[in-house]
Amino acid sequence: MAEDITDVAVFGAGSWGTTFAKVLADAAAAHGVQRSIRVWGRNPETIADINRRRNGRYLGDIELPEGISATTDPSVALKGAQLVVFAVPAQSLRAQLEQWRPLIPSDAVVMSLMKGLEVGTDLRMTQVIAEVAGIAPGRIAVLSGPNLAMEIARREPTASVVACADEELARRIARVCTAPYFRPYTSNDVVGAEIGGIVKNVIALCVGICEGKGMGDNTKASVMTRGLAETTRLAVALGADPHTLAGLAGLGDLVATCASRLSRNHTAGTLLGQGFSVDELGNHMTQVAEGIKSAPAVRELARRVGVEMPITEAVVGVLAGRVDVDQLESLLLARELKSEGE
Numbered sequence: 001m002a003e004d005i006t007d008v009a010v011f012g013a014g015s016w017g018t019t020f021a022k023v024l025a026d027a028a029a030a031h032g033v034q035r036s037i038r039v040w041g042r043n044p045e046t047i048a049d050i051n052r053r054r055n056g057r058y059l060g061d062i063e064l065p066e067g068i069s070a071t072t073d074p075s076v077a078l079k080g081a082q083l084v085v086f087a088v089p090a091q092s093l094r095a096q097l098e099q100w101r102p103l104i105p106s107d108a109v110v111m112s113l114m115k116g117l118e119v120g121t122d123l124r125m126t127q128v129i130a131e132v133a134g135i136a137p138g139r140i141a142v143l144s145g146p147n148l149a150m151e152i153a154r155r156e157p158t159a160s161v162v163a164c165a166d167e168e169l170a171r172r173i174a175r176v177c178t179a180p181y182f183r184p185y186t187s188n189d190v191v192g193a194e195i196g197g198i199v200k201n202v203i204a205l206c207v208g209i210c211e212g213k214g215m216g217d218n219t220k221a222s223v224m225t226r227g228l229a230e231t232t233r234l235a236v237a238l239g240a241d242p243h244t245l246a247g248l249a250g251l252g253d254l255v256a257t258c259a260s261r262l263s264r265n266h267t268a269g270t271l272l273g274q275g276f277s278v279d280e281l282g283n284h285m286t287q288v289a290e291g292i293k294s295a296p297a298v299r300e301l302a303r304r305v306g307v308e309m310p311i312t313e314a315v316v317g318v319l320a321g322r323v324d325v326d327q328l329e330s331l332l333l334a335r336e337l338k339s340e341g342e
């Protein structure tokens with residue numbers, strides 16, 4: 001089928017926003033179509049760099065393909081956009097969107113690339129978009145999966161999921177971002193795709209802590225597996241299909257994030273396990289580790305819907321300074337014995 005989306009705005013000039021713009025440009029080249037991709041960012045130096053076909057701060061010396069331009073002016077990015085993609089830090093979305101809302105074309109469809117839960121409201125990013133921009137859920141998609149930006153920027157093969165309540169729209173968007181190295185599957189399970197992406201960051205913090213404390217693969221596999229169990233419990237309680245959590249946006253993303261040194265959440269956890277405090281993390285990493293801010297919101301959401309999430313509870317305790325990383329082990333292992341399926 002011919003592609004009907006030829007004009008895209010990407011908000012966020014960090015690692016994932018820039019990389020996804022590259023996916024869109026590579027997809028257009030592979031399909032032999034013309035596509036205008038405009039990246040919005042707030043840092044003029046990064047924007048100038050992207051216009052020179054690099055984003056040195058986030059993607060090193062990787063060359064960006066033709067077809068991508070960048071601007072600090074949201075009205076330039078949004079003019080004529082048929083698809084609007086958001087890739088800014090989750091906690092900054094609401095304030096930014098309030099400014100962008102009047103500029104978003106009324107017939108545009110939107111997609112979130114973000115993996116965070118809003119602190120204070122416990123809303124997922126697609127819910128924030130619907131609430132602030134007044135866009136119907138059938139026009140809002142989410143992309144989630146094992147998608148470490150740097151690997152994708154290097155064109156290493158990756159699969160992902162585009163989820164939308166209107167699965168036909170998910171298919172339209174998936175066609176637009178299908179590149180030779182990027183294969184998006186589709187789903188109508190927005191809740192499952194988003195919860196998988198949000199909670200895996202919290203579980204990756206815990207796996208990182210174990211690694212930082214010098215623990216081995218049994219420990220990390222146990223945390224990942226039980227982490228997936230509590231992620232699935234929360235997602236199902238919110239209306240998700242459990243199969244989504246066994247797929248790319250659940251297990252797939254959890255494995256990639258918990259195993260990779262490229263993951264900021266894994267890195268942050270490792271530093272905590274090595275004894276650095278939350279306040280000291282900023283001295284060692286500049287990029288966003290969404291799990292740090294989202295973890296307390298995940299815990300609040302879980303408590304509200306009556307779902308037990310012991311690993312999340314423990315990570316929140318560490319982040320708040322209430323639990324020492326040395327107490328984590330006994331905290332998780334001393335829980336009452338129960339059936340694995342519970």
Ligand SMILES: NC(=O)c1ccc[n+]([C@@H]2O[C@H](COP(=O)([O-])OP(=O)(O)OC[C@H]3O[C@@H](n4cnc5c(N)ncnc54)[C@H](O)[C@@H]3O)[C@@H](O)[C@H]2O)c1
Pocket residue numbers: 012013014015016017041042043058087088089090092096113114115116147148149150286287288290
């Ligand atoms: N990097 C990845 O591999 C990856 C993959 C999948 C999903 N994500 C998700 O994408 C989202 C963006 O992550 P990223 O990796 O691109 O982050 P990043 O740290 O690489 O870049 C964040 C960008 O947002 C900008 N920014 C920071 N604060 C802002 C604010 N208050 N308002 C507007 N812009 C602001 C920064 O200047 C930067 O351009 C996150 O939710 C993340 O979980 C990232």
Ligand SMILES: O=P(O)(O)OC[C@H](O)CO
Pocket residue numbers: 115145146147148149201204253256257262263264265266288289290
């Ligand atoms: O670097 P992280 O920890 O934000 O993880 C990046 C992606 O979400 C992996 O899919």
